[in-house]
Amino acid sequence: MSSVKFIHAADLHLDSPFSGLKDMPPSLLKEIRESPFKAFQKMINEAIFHQVDFIVLSGDLFDGENRSLRTQVRFRSEMEKLQQHQIPAFIIHGNHDHLSGSWVTVELPGNVQVFSGQTEVKLFQKSDGTSVHLYGFSYPRRHVTERMIETYIKAEGADYHIGLLHGNLEGNSEHSPYAPFSLKELCAKDFDYWALGHIHKHQVVSENPLVIYPGNIQGRNRKESGVKGCLLVELDGDTKRHSFIETSGVIWESETIKISADSNFDAMYKVCKDVLEKKRFDGRCYLLEIKLDIVGSVNYYGEILEELTRILQDEEQGESFVWLYRIKIIQPISVVSSREKITSFVAEISMLASEFEDIETALAPLYKQPGARRFLDSLEVEEQQELLDEAERWLLQAFESKGYL
Incomplete structure (x- = not known):
């Protein structure tokens, strides 16, 4: 048994719209919208440079369920580069690019293996006989809330075992609870490596067993700040090595x-x-x-x-x-003295703003619009409070400018 070396990436979100960047020159906006593709190309080039045995992509390759032909063709071109260097790619699809979407299929080269909508095992074997079992499933639909971790069953007969899973680690309330799992459940499977996806921030969940979220390869909004990238992983018997490779342009x-x-x-x-x-x-x-x-x-x-x-x-x-x-x-703007002078009407508006909590309900009609929801991420608690604070600030400034304060 020899070592195996591979690239682990997730959450590529190719063709992300990058909405909300107003007043930006067209040349810069084009560069930003191109950045996920360039990050993906860099990842592929790194795989070739390091002469990896294979790559694993743990879900959300595409930003939308109805992936465009242009995006698929560009993705295929990168897979063909890997094929020229005899590097296989093992892929699962996540909640964004689930299998129930509607799109014109582009045939991928033979080195690409895509997991189906049910958990299955795929075999990789090196020329020296070293074997790897890879386990995973693609989301058959957008919302998968079942404990899919229970369907991962270790199949004996391989030197290494790698699980691909696009889902949410229990205890993380910031993200949608898709395919939830606990670290205890991952450990019980007795795998050598868990290639996770769904969380867009790089996180080493555990060193033994080795469980890692690589984060996404290119930040798409201010919530996804900092350097982004993928992982170079090497399994050598009981020794496990991993290093972060920057891809974000x-x-x-x-x-x-x-x-x-x-x-x-x-x-x-x-x-x-x-x-x-x-x-x-x-x-x-x-x-x-x-x-x-x-x-x-x-x-x-x-x-x-x-x-x-x-x-x-x-x-x-x-x-x-x-x-x-x-x-x-x-x-925060100090408004104590101002509030003392505000008319009863303004005071009531301010109180309603400070007590209003059900933002999700208020925004629900917008998220239900097919043309809008693909450009929108759910608001985190911090962002909801920012909206309320900003609304109150502008309300106070408006009344002050009218001489009411």
């Missing part, structure tokens, strides 16, 4: 700056510009959010920040771009 990041409340426009302009210049010196491409931690009471920066953002955007140029998509204030 565009990085979402957030920088916090502390400034005084009495800072004038030029001071804010300089401190923001300095941040952009430091990022630009890095040589990478960034989508950047600047958070202003303002020392002192502030109640008038809204329009200034919008203008400052546009000015800094206008100055952006070059191949290694740093696009400032937002400047926001993170220190």
Whole structure:
């Protein structure tokens, strides 16, 4: 028995729409929308460079259930590159690219093995006889909430055992509870490696057994910040090695700056510009959010920040771009004294805003629209609170501008 070496990636989300980037020059927007494909190409090139035995893709290769022909053809081209180097690909589909979608099928080369809608075992064998059993299933429909982990049964007769699973580790409440499982259940299967997918943040769940979420290969929004990539894994008897390979060509990041409340426009302009210049010196491409931690009471920066953002955007140029998509204030505005002077009507509106919790119900009609839901992710608790805080802030500013405060 010799070692086996492979690439593990998940959540490619090819052809992601990247909605919400307003006022961006077409050339930069094109570069951003192309970034998932470039990240995927880099991953394939890394697989060839490291001469891996195979690759595993653990779900959500495509962003939508009705994958486009163009995206499928581009995916096939990368699989053909692997085939030229005799590298197989083992693939499961997840909740985004489940098998019940409607699309024109593009035939994939013979080195690609796609798991069906029921858990099955596939065999990989090296020329020296070393064998690997790979276990997995593709989502037959979008919502799979059953404990599919119970269907993974170890088949004897292989040197190594690898499970592919697109699902949610119990205890993680931030993501949809698809195909839930616990670490105890994974350990009980006695596999050598669990190639997980679904969570877009790189996470080593366990070293023994080795259980890893690689995260997605390219961040698609501000929630998916930081460097993204895939994993190079080597199983050598009882020894297991893994290393992270960066693939993201565009990085979402957030920088916090502390400034005084009495800072004038030029001071804010300089401190923001300095941040952009430091990022630009890095040589990478960034989508950047600047958070202003303002020392002192502030109640008038809204329009200034919008203008400052546009000015800094206008100055952006070059191949290694740093696009400032937002400047926001993170220190809550002190409104205690203002609320004391607000009319009973405004006070009631403010109270309703602070007590309103059922945002999901309010947004439900939007998420039910077929044309809109493919561009929308569910709102996390932090984002819901941000919406409420921002609405209250604008309400107070509006009444202040009318002289009601």
